[in-house]
Amino acid sequence: MSLMRTAEGPCLAALLPQIAQVLQPILADADRDASLRLSLLRLLDSLMEQPGTAGAFSGSNAALVLAALLMPPLVWRAGKAAAAVRFSAITALATFLTAQLAPPEVLLAAVQQQGGGLLPLLAQCLDEDWYSDVRHTACYVERLLLQQVGQRLSDEQRRAIYPELLKRLDDSSNKVRIAVCAALVDFVRSAGSSYCETNSGYLAAGVVLHMDDGDQEVAEAACQVGIVL
Numbered sequence: 400m401s402l403m404r405t406a407e408g409p410c411l412a413a414l415l416p417q418i419a420q421v422l423q424p425i426l427a428d429a430d431r432d433a434s435l436r437l438s439l440l441r442l443l444d445s446l447m448e449q450p451g452t453a454g455a456f457s458g459s460n461a462a463l464v465l466a467a468l469l470m471p472p473l474v475w476r477a478g479k480a481a482a483a484v485r486f487s488a489i490t491a492l493a494t495f496l497t498a499q500l501a502p503p504e505v506l507l508a509a510v511q512q513q514g515g516g517l518l519p520l521l522a523q524c525l526d527e528d529w530y531s532d533v534r535h536t537a538c539y540v541e542r543l544l545l546q547q548v549g550q551r552l553s554d555e556q557r558r559a560i561y562p563e564l565l566k567r568l569d570d571s572s573n574k575v576r577i578a579v580c581a582a583l584v585d586f587v588r589s590a591g592s593s594y595c596e597t598n599s600g601y602l603a604a605g606v607v608l609h610m611d612d613g614d615q616e617v618a619e620a621a622c623q624v625g626i627v628l
Contacts, residue, residue: 400442411446412455419467426488427471433480436472440487443468447494457500465492465501465509465517473520482529489524489536496543506548510556517544518556522563531572538567538578542585549589558598561586565605568621573614580606580620587627603628 403411403418411418422439425431446452456464472488475481495501509517521544524537541564545552552560564586567579583606587594606628609621 400438403442403446406452408452408455411452412458412460415455415460416463419463423467423471426468427474429474429476429481429484433484436484437487440472440484440491444487444491444494447491447498447500453498453500456495457498461501462505462508464495465505466512469495470509470517470520473524475523479529482527482533485524485527486530486533486536489533489540493536493540493543496540496547499547503548503551506544507551510544510548510552518559522559525563525567531570531575534567534570534575535572535578538564538575538582542578542582545582545585545589549585550591552589554595554598557586557590557594561598561602565602568605568609573617576609576612576614576617577620580617580624583624584627587624599628 402414406414426436426439443456447456469488469492472484473492475485496506506517521537521541524533525541527533527537541560545560561583564579564583567575570576570579583602587602590599603625606621606624610618610625612618612621
C-alpha cells in the first residue's frame with residue numbers, strides 16, 4: 400500500500416495492472432480480514448479523488464479497475480463487517496463515477512456482463528439492511544450511471560433498474576427516499592419521451608403515491624419526478 404500512496408500518477412498508471420493482480424483476490428475474498436479490505440478500498444477511494452493520481456484509474460485501466468477492484472467487494476455477504484466493506488466499495492465506485500474515470504463503453508460492458516454485472520450488484524446495495532448509507536450511496540451511483548450511459552441502456556436493462564429504485568420510495572430513511580427521487584428524475588430523462596407506455600405507467604403510479612408524503616422534502620422530491628414524467 401505504501402507504493403500506491405507514494406507513486407506519482409504516471410507511475411501508478413503503469414503499475415496498476417500488476418497492483419490489481421495482487422489486490423483483486425483480497426478484495427474479492429469475503430473470508431479475508433475485513434480491516435485489510437476496508438483499508439484497501441479507502442486507499443483506492445482517496446487516490447481516485449486526488450487530481451494527481453485519479454488519471455491512473457482512467458483510460459486503458461478503467462475497465463480493470465471497475466471489474467477487478469470495485470465490483471467484487473460489492474457482492475452481498477452476511478454480517479456487519481461485510482456490510483462495512485460494501486459501504487467502502489460503493490463509496491469508491493461513486494468516486495470513480497463522479498470523476499468520470501470510465502468511458503461509456505466500459506460502463507456499458509459492466510452493465511452487460513454475463514453472470515452478474517453491475518446492475519444486480521447495485522440492486523443488492525439498494526436492499527442493504529445494515530447501513531442506510533449504503534442504500535443512499537447506491538442511489539447516487541445509479542444516478543451517475545444513468546447520467547453517463549442512461550440513453551444507451553436497453554429496455555431490458557431499464558426494467559432491471561426502475562423497479563429497484565421505486566422500492567426505495569418506501570425506505571425507512573427519508574434521506575434515501577429523496578436521493579432515489581433524484582435518480583428517478585435522471586432515469587426518466589435518459590429514457591426519453593418514447594419510453595414504453597406500460598413501464599412509464601408503472602413508474603408514474605409508484606411515484607404519485609408519494610407526491611403528498613407527510614415529509615415535505617420527500618413530497619417535493621417526488622413531485623420533481625412527476626414533473627419530468
